[in-house]
Amino acid sequence: MNIRITYNWLLDYLDTDATPYEMQKYLSLCGPSIETVEKVGSDYVFDIEITSNRIDTASVIGVAQEAQAILPMFGKKAKIKLNPLTDFKFDQIKAGSGFDLRVDIKNPNLVSRFTSLIFDQVQIGDSPKFIQDRLRLAGVKVINNVVDISNYLMITLGQPIHMFDYDKIANHHMIVRESKKGEKLVTLDEKEITLPGGDIVIEDGSGKLIDLCGIMGGFNSAISSKTKRVLLFVQTYNKSKIRKTTMTTGQRTIAATFFEKGLDEQRVVATTVNATQLLEKYCQGKIVSKIQDIYPTPTKLKTINVQYELIDKLIGVKINRKTINNILTNLGFIVEIDPKNEIIWVTIPSFRTNDINIPEDIVEEVARVYGYQNIPSVLQPPAYVNQPKGMEDLFVFQNRIKIFLKHLGLNEVINYSMISRGMIEDSGLKIEDHLRLSNSISEDIEYLRTSLLPSLTKNIKENQGKKDILKLFEIGKVYLPVGNKDLCSLPQEIYRLGIATNTDYYDLKGIIEAIYKELNINVGAIQESSFPEIIEKDNMFLFEIDFQSLIDNCQLVPTYKPLHPYAIIKLDKTFEIHPQTTYEVIRQKASLSKLLQKVQVVTLYQNKLTLRFYYSSPDRNITEDEAKIELAKL
Amino acid sequence: MDNKKYEAEINNSKSLVQLNELEIKYLGRNGEINKLLSAIKDIPNEEKREYGQKVNLLKTSIVRSIEMMKKKLSSKKSEVFFDKTMPGKAYPKGSLHIVSFAIEEITNVFEKIGFIRVSYPEVDWEYGAFESLNMPANHPARDDVETSFIDTPAHKTLGKMVLTPHTSNGQNREMKRVGKPPIRMINISKCYRPNWDATHTPMFHQFEGLCVDKDISIVNLKGTLDYFAEKYFGKGTKTRLRPHHFQFTEPSFEVDISCNVCGGKGTVRNAYMRSLQKCKVCKSGWLELGGTGMVHPNVLKEGGIDSKKYSGWAFGFGIERVIMMKYGLDDIRNYYSGDIRFLEQF
Numbered sequence: 001m002n003i004r005i006t007y008n009w010l011l012d013y014l015d016t017d018a019t020p021y022e023m024q025k026y027l028s029l030c031g032p033s034i035e036t037v038e039k040v041g042s043d044y045v046f047d048i049e050i051t052s053n054r055i056d057t058a059s060v061i062g063v064a065q066e067a068q069a070i071l072p073m074f075g076k077k078a079k080i081k082l083n084p085l086t087d088f089k090f091d092q093i094k095a096g097s098g099f100d101l102r103v104d105i106k107n108p109n110l111v112s113r114f115t116s117l118i119f120d121q122v123q124i125g126d127s128p129k130f131i132q133d134r135l136r137l138a139g140v141k142v143i144n145n146v147v148d149i150s151n152y153l154m155i156t157l158g159q160p161i162h163m164f165d166y167d168k169i170a171n172h173h174m175i176v177r178e179s180k181k182g183e184k185l186v187t188l189d190e191k192e193i194t195l196p197g198g199d200i201v202i203e204d205g206s207g208k209l210i211d212l213c214g215i216m217g218g219f220n221s222a223i224s225s226k227t228k229r230v231l232l233f234v235q236t237y238n239k240s241k242i243r244k245t246t247m248t249t250g251q252r253t254i255a256a257t258f259f260e261k262g263l264d265e266q267r268v269v270a271t272t273v274n275a276t277q278l279l280e281k282y283c284q285g286k287i288v289s290k291i292q293d294i295y296p297t298p299t300k301l302k303t304i305n306v307q308y309e310l311i312d313k314l315i316g317v318k319i320n321r322k323t324i325n326n327i328l329t330n331l332g333f334i335v336e337i338d339p340k341n342e343i344i345w346v347t348i349p350s351f352r353t354n355d356i357n358i359p360e361d362i363v364e365e366v367a368r369v370y371g372y373q374n375i376p377s378v379l380q381p382p383a384y385v386n387q388p389k390g391m392e393d394l395f396v397f398q399n400r401i402k403i404f405l406k407h408l409g410l411n412e413v414i415n416y417s418m419i420s421r422g423m424i425e426d427s428g429l430k431i432e433d434h435l436r437l438s439n440s441i442s443e444d445i446e447y448l449r450t451s452l453l454p455s456l457t458k459n460i461k462e463n464q465g466k467k468d469i470l471k472l473f474e475i476g477k478v479y480l481p482v483g484n485k486d487l488c489s490l491p492q493e494i495y496r497l498g499i500a501t502n503t504d505y506y507d508l509k510g511i512i513e514a515i516y517k518e519l520n521i522n523v524g525a526i527q528e529s530s531f532p533e534i535i536e537k538d539n540m541f542l543f544e545i546d547f548q549s550l551i552d553n554c555q556l557v558p559t560y561k562p563l564h565p566y567a568i569i570k571l572d573k574t575f576e577i578h579p580q581t582t583y584e585v586i587r588q589k590a591s592l593s594k595l596l597q598k599v600q601v602v603t604l605y606q607n608k609l610t611l612r613f614y615y616s617s618p619d620r621n622i623t624e625d626e627a628k629i630e631l632a633k634l
Numbered sequence: 635m636d637n638k639k640y641e642a643e644i645n646n647s648k649s650l651v652q653l654n655e656l657e658i659k660y661l662g663r664n665g666e667i668n669k670l671l672s673a674i675k676d677i678p679n680e681e682k683r684e685y686g687q688k689v690n691l692l693k694t695s696i697v698r699s700i701e702m703m704k705k706k707l708s709s710k711k712s713e714v715f716f717d718k719t720m721p722g723k724a725y726p727k728g729s730l731h732i733v734s735f736a737i738e739e740i741t742n743v744f745e746k747i748g749f750i751r752v753s754y755p756e757v758d759w760e761y762g763a764f765e766s767l768n769m770p771a772n773h774p775a776r777d778d779v780e781t782s783f784i785d786t787p788a789h790k791t792l793g794k795m796v797l798t799p800h801t802s803n804g805q806n807r808e809m810k811r812v813g814k815p816p817i818r819m820i821n822i823s824k825c826y827r828p829n830w831d832a833t834h835t836p837m838f839h840q841f842e843g844l845c846v847d848k849d850i851s852i853v854n855l856k857g858t859l860d861y862f863a864e865k866y867f868g869k870g871t872k873t874r875l876r877p878h879h880f881q882f883t884e885p886s887f888e889v890d891i892s893c894n895v896c897g898g899k900g901t902v903r904n905a906y907m908r909s910l911q912k913c914k915v916c917k918s919g920w921l922e923l924g925g926t927g928m929v930h931p932n933v934l935k936e937g938g939i940d941s942k943k944y945s946g947w948a949f950g951f952g953i954e955r956v957i958m959m960k961y962g963l964d965d966i967r968n969y970y971s972g973d974i975r976f977l978e979q980f
Contacts, residue, residue: 029876033888051879052775240772314928314945316853360931364877364885367852372875372887377856379747383816383847387750395741395751402734409726411977414733416837416970417756417797417824435757437797438785441828445836448757448784459972467974471728477824479757488789491757 001257002035003058004138005155007044013083014064018076020044023067026074030368031066032057045137055261056351059158061085069330069369084157085266085351088273093117096287099166101231102205105294106177110200110241111213113265114176114294115234115272118166119285122146122230124223128282146223146230149278159234159263159271160255162211166229168221171205176213185209187216187251199245200237214242214259215251230285234272236263265299266350303347306359314363316378319370327369328362394495397519397551398475401497404518408511410471410499415455417477418445423454435481435491448479448491452498453535453542460500460540471501471511475547495547500540508534508541519554568616569627572602573634577609586611586634593630595622637695644699650707653700660696667693729980733839733969736957737822740841743865747858749820749843752811754804756824757784760793766806767882768932775881780827782836797826800950801842802882805929808844809937815944817846822953835966839953844929846939846946852885852928855947859926863891867960872898874920883927883948890920891959921959924951 007020018026024034024046033049050058057066064080071078099118105111126132127148135142140151150161166172181197193212195201200213210218214237223230236259243260246252272291279285312318325335325344334347348356356362367375402412420443424431434447449455452474459472475498479491497515501508512534516523523531531549535542575586586609587599595615602610615627640660647653660666670689677685741751755762760771769775771793784795804821821842830836843858856875863871871894875887892898893916900919901910913919926949931941958964968976 029874031877033876033878053879243772313849314851316851358884358931360884360928367885368877372852372856372877375856376853377860378853379857379861380845380847380850380854382748383818384748385750385812385816385818387752391751391753394753399734399738402730406728406730407726408728410728411974412729412731412734413972413977414731414970415972416835417826418836435795436785438783439828440782441830441836455972462972463974467978470974472972472974472977477756488787490755490759490795493755493757 001050001052001058002047003050003155004045004047005060005063006040006134006137007046008042009060009134009156010046010064010067013061013080014067014078015081016067016071016076016078018067018071018074018078020046022074022076023071026070026076027063027066029373030070030073030371032063040137043133043137052261053355055258056158056264056355058258059154060156062158062351065332069327072330073327073369073371084270084274088270090269090273090291090293092273093276093291094287095290097289099229099288100172101166101169101289101292102171102173103292103294104173104175106175108296110178110238111176111235111294112238112297112299113236113268114292115268116289116292117232117272117276117287118289119230119232119279119283120228120288122228122279122283122285124225124227124283127152131282144223144225145283146227146279149275149282153271153275153278154254154258157267157271157274158258159236159267160214160258161271161275162217162233162235162255163223164210164217164221164231164233165223165227166231167227169204169210169231170208173205174210175203177201177203179209183209185212186219187212188219188222189216190219191251193249193251196245196248198241199249200241212245212249212251213237215246215249215256216253229288230279230283232272232275232279234268234275236265236268239263262354264351264353265295268293299350299353301347301350302353303345304356304359304362305343305345306362307343309342310359311363311366314360315367315370315375317375319366323370324366327366331365331369333362333365393551394547397554398495398547401515401518401547401550402475404515405473405499405511408471408514410473410511413456413459413472413474414476415452415459415474416445417449417479419447419449419454420444421446423458427451427454427457429454433481435479450478450480451544452476452478452496453500453544456498456500456542457537457540460502464502469501469503471499471503471507473497473499496544497547497550498542498544500542502540505534505536505541508543512543515550519550520558521550521553521555562618564616564618566616566618566621568597568614569622569624571613571615571627571631572610573613573631574608574610575634577607583609583611589634593633595627595630637692640692640696641699644696644703647703647707650704653703653707657700661693661700667696729978731977732957732961732963732980733953735980736953736960737839737841739866740822740953740956741820743862744820744843746865747818747861749818749845751820751822752804752808754801754807754821754823756798756826758796758798758803759789760796761789761791762803762806763796763798763800765793766933766936767802768930768936769881773881775879780829782826782828798823799827800825801840802948802950804842805844805882805933805948806937809846809934809939813938815846815848815939815946817844817946819844833966835954835970837970838966840950841953842948842950844946844948846929846934846944848944850928850945850947852947855926855928855949858947859889859949863923866956867891868894870897873923875926878925878927880925880927882930882933883925884930886925886927889923889926889949889951891923893919893921923959924949924955926950 020037024037028034034046035049036047038045056062068078068080101116124144127145131148131152132142138155142148146163150163154160179195179197179199179201183195184192186192201209202211204210210221239260239262242256246256328335332349336345346362433450436447440446456472460470463470477493478496479493481491482489532545590596590599595617597614597616600612602612613631615630644656647656779799781799782797786795788794801821801823808819824837825840826837859873863873872892874890878886878888880886895915896902896913898919900913902913904911929946929948934941954966
């Protein structure tokens, strides 16, 4: 998530001599990334990326805390001058009387802290100009003074607030409970939400739902221009519950993006006090109740032991102990050093409870503020790791065949691993043999392919007219489901080589034979069934083979045949070919002769096939007559 | 025996055919020279010697004249213009996909420092894509990794079947394969996310580096990134780490590399106006390469490796992204469209 705050807003809390642009540069290197700085009037707007573990920095005070630790490392002054988190306490609020709110929390696991306070004589109107200006720069809609204050404090302190119209809560009674499946409520944006069940909701004394907690308030209890009494409502919720509800209902509000990450219960105090100050000052609100603060299991601060040595080891250089202690202190940690100066006991501030759990987390804090740019750069010492032969072969041969086919004039294509239902059907394959994506974003990519040919066919068709001669190939995986669906096993992922051309049968056959020759595969010696056929379809010629079978049958260097000085007799003969007498039949018959070296096609005209036969013997000169006798056997 | 008469006839011939006819006329079996020679029987004996010499001289002279004329006529023929600027004989030229090319380049860069390329499934369980990487179910961090699911019953312990949204599922598998460090892995594979627009394709490629050993530190990660940046993007390319958050690394970083267009300055000098302008490629001097970090102890533990004894680093970068940064091929939609006009360029 990103938040927008301004430079002047930050200066309310931070005393610094750093310019907005220095802040951008230094904080981005060591802390939250300030993606842009935009000058607007006399102020500067920072657009800051907040990582999901650092929701505490999604606020002005959170950024100030980071700046206090980081800027001094670059020689800049930075000191928090007003810290609501430590400076604001409940005893600064003068409780009133006359009104109250009855609260039943059905399950303590839903709300970790529940705080509320009632104000009377509230004057609904416009909020002061500085609040309006800052909210607009932060990209938040300005509504009225009460609502604006809640949004203003959410950005200042990082704690969302809700304001109810107190008089719209029937019997001034709230029941906090889990929703039942199918319950409905209309949220502030006037959307009717049907609840999946198990969501945190509030029911009022009349049995109607008035709040979808942590996400959005109910329309029926909202602040309006007629509101007189306001219920200030500051809570922290069970983050997993909020997360589940916001995902299943699709109500991704800003408040939800805060609550789903888990908020600091301590911050509720500062927020309540600060909100009270602003409601009194800008809305003329009068406190007419006691502070209701339900906080059954206060968070205990945790302490992590960290060895200085671990910090050195993981960063790779020794960092001055005092520097380490200062960095952590400026970030809000409390550091105690053991007497031997080997271990530090680091107490984690409440706002980092969710984020800091193990010593490595402390190492990160030190390393980033120390500055990654100050850490040297050295390659690790070499180590030998054996690459499994199967994996090595796969990559070596794939690359070899890719380059070979490129030199033969073919173009390599990489297609999506997912194809459409139509492509499967057009290729004569069965839908049920394919794995389907349950959340595919397009019908074009709904099924995992079990063959490379549907995509290659599509490639040829889509390229017609762009180039006369098309010869494409792809080496990629197909995904073959294993067993029946209930077996729960991953598909077989098999590399295939696919080739498609719009030329002719012999052209593609020549390419395939060239691959066999390149890999010294003796096709004659291997069962024919392991070599697939060429498919002819709509003037396209297609071929697909398991890549592994090429590797398995390949011979790195062909078998050497000794050279000999004896004469070779070449004889030509013309045959009439037909289904019983094919080239292959003639070739096999000719191969029965021990003198035959090779057969070559001279011409093929209609059914007249002229072949040239090379006869010789490795240990003597043969006569033309001997060769003729061999040839006559055909 | 007029020498002049023969020479005139020879020299006046206009073609090799005409010259051939003369050659037969003079030197052929029934030619004039032979006639002269057979006439020797009618010559008085005392003159025979001189006569013979004269005929031979004439013959030699005619042979020479014909030869010279032959050369002259045939040299005329070879004056046909020989254009060396014509294209040579056409040989076939195919193409490799630019992604295949980049994969080979990257594999070679890492092979030189002992990293082996591995191959792991593209279809995996949620466990491999998330849980083994310290991302438990319902964790908000999963939001950052949109995932395509397969419509098949979930595994009892390993979760749903997914298309791997990153190459990081190779981490746990490689740890379990080797059993015990050292690990020096480069995993290059197709990845999938349900995202299809001008800058995203639902399938893309990543390369994942993983190094686990005794005493591996941030210093080593920086060393490796600097090595890769210089080898792949060119000498003088610098890297920069910025803090980030990933569940499977602690600390986590984002890596930037210095822009080769402006030399990392963020500005370029305009040749005409002689003024400094913002670099159009990087805007700030740096280009974001991807995510990296020190392997989280939970990830090591899940892979069966003692995190007290060993530490490591990992990164995962997009192949399409590094191609874009290095070669400026920024229209990613063409990569997998199969358009021959795109493919045949490489």
